[in-house]
Amino acid sequence: MTAHAQRYRVPITRLDNEDPELMDELLEAVQHVAATARFILGPEVEAFEAEWADHCGAGHAVALSSGTDALILALRALDIGPGDEVVIPANSFVATAEAVSLVGATPCFVDVEPTTALITPGAMRAAIGPRTRCVIPVHLYGRTLALEPLARLAAERGVAVIEDACQAHGALIGNRRAGTVGIAGCFSFYPAKNLGAWGDAGALVTDDARLAERVRLLRTHGERVRYHHEIVGTTARLDDIQAAILRVKLRRLDTWNAARRQIGAALTAALRDSPVTPPAATGADSDHVFHQFVVQSDERDRLRVHLMNRGIATAIHYPVPIHQTPAYAARPVSHLPVAETLAKRILSLPIYPGMPDHEVGLVADAIADFPAA
Numbered sequence: 001m002t003a004h005a006q007r008y009r010v011p012i013t014r015l016d017n018e019d020p021e022l023m024d025e026l027l028e029a030v031q032h033v034a035a036t037a038r039f040i041l042g043p044e045v046e047a048f049e050a051e052w053a054d055h056c057g058a059g060h061a062v063a064l065s066s067g068t069d070a071l072i073l074a075l076r077a078l079d080i081g082p083g084d085e086v087v088i089p090a091n092s093f094v095a096t097a098e099a100v101s102l103v104g105a106t107p108c109f110v111d112v113e114p115t116t117a118l119i120t121p122g123a124m125r126a127a128i129g130p131r132t133r134c135v136i137p138v139h140l141y142g143r144t145l146a147l148e149p150l151a152r153l154a155a156e157r158g159v160a161v162i163e164d165a166c167q168a169h170g171a172l173i174g175n176r177r178a179g180t181v182g183i184a185g186c187f188s189f190y191p192a193k194n195l196g197a198w199g200d201a202g203a204l205v206t207d208d209a210r211l212a213e214r215v216r217l218l219r220t221h222g223e224r225v226r227y228h229h230e231i232v233g234t235t236a237r238l239d240d241i242q243a244a245i246l247r248v249k250l251r252r253l254d255t256w257n258a259a260r261r262q263i264g265a266a267l268t269a270a271l272r273d274s275p276v277t278p279p280a281a282t283g284a285d286s287d288h289v290f291h292q293f294v295v296q297s298d299e300r301d302r303l304r305v306h307l308m309n310r311g312i313a314t315a316i317h318y319p320v321p322i323h324q325t326p327a328y329a330a331r332p333v334s335h336l337p338v339a340e341t342l343a344k345r346i347l348s349l350p351i352y353p354g355m356p357d358h359e360v361g362l363v364a365d366a367i368a369d370f371p372a373a
């Protein structure tokens, strides 16, 4: 049992060391890479790229060192930089904005929708201005946005859609996978993700062969041939140990997502008459793979302490909207009231595939017992 599990009766998530059968397979995969000593851009990376592209239904997948690098290289490959504006949601992980800033472009923060805490395609459309080169919708918490109309309109206006699918592995948009509606989809395989590596890892998927090729060049110092640097690139490669681990876990992703959907539905039902607002239902062409199960409460901070005292781990995604973080607060930015209010109301409850019914019950009972102020 990990220290994490000892401290809480219900952990916020569970990592691979809690699953002995999976651990055996993963260690075998790592041992195989160690024995072959092909660590960088070797056969495991190549195989993972083919399998991830196939799973997503995308023409190409390029395996990268992180989700942040996937976003940065997508922007760089599209020549988005100084003087360009990129529309992003105020509620996301900061990396969505950092990628824009790191290529020298300007992030334009847009407010989110109050029931889902996600940006809407309509709000992104309305924010497109004369300098907008790109919009980055974020399928936050594992909930997908129905992007097809936005993608059509953006294409007419010469604006690129890069999907931040870092929390939405395997989630559907109609009958397509998250990450395949825009020109590029970016994924993080940080260990706690629905598909997680044993370190930092990421990928970009696209149907555009030229874009994929450019990202491949950028991830390894602009070289196709060793020491022949065609463009200024960087080091942003996935390594073969991470790829081998991801290949083992990818075979289970759809099953794990189905379990997350089922547990999300059970938690939602259990919280029906409780003092918290459970996640909103999904629409016909969107999906939710519950990377996070996010409720809302007027008394979030007091509720969090109450749950901690009952041995239930929680988290906040995210406590400060990006435009109000010290990194961005100096910029002149309009008041974004929904994101600012939600940052004080949202609370992520435990969810993970294999979460037993009694843990769902412990969470629901603890919330039902939350004393009114």
Ligand SMILES: Cc1ncc(COP(=O)(O)O)c(C=O)c1O
Pocket: 065, 066, 067, 068, 069, 092, 093, 095, 096, 138, 140, 164, 166, 167, 187, 188, 189, 190, 200, 201, 202
């Ligand atoms: C929405 C979102 N975007 C981008 C990232 C960045 O991914 P990484 O941590 O792999 O760089 C994350 C990772 O948590 C994320 O959740």
